[in-house]
Amino acid sequence: MANDILKLIGLRIRELRKESGLSQEQLGEIVGFHYTYIGAIERAEKNISILNLEKIASALKVGVYELFVYARQKHKQKDKSKDIDKILELLHSLSTDDVKKAKNILSEMFS
Structure with a gap:
């Protein structure tokens, strides 16, 4: 169950990132994360903090709530x-x- 939410959020981040025309590396540079961390989030391999969710949402120019619109x-x-x-x-x-x-x-x- 906990992994399901990570998968949904990871997929949503990937979707928004692609809609923005950004690669994982580009998003990582904007946010200050390594691109492998972005990839791990998108694949639900990392449990992302709320603070990091806010950084990613800001970089994608969406509200944090948008990351939960599956x-x-x-x-x-x-x-x-x-x-x-x-x-x-x-x-x-x-x-x-x-x-x-x-x-x-x-x-x-x-x-």
């Missing part, structure tokens, strides 16, 4: 966005009257 939540958001896009595509293909009907149905269902 991939599962991110994928759920992507799925939701895809569903909304599909709904919008469908609505755009409908006549004006049918769009109004759909609006009324959704209003009744979720109000």
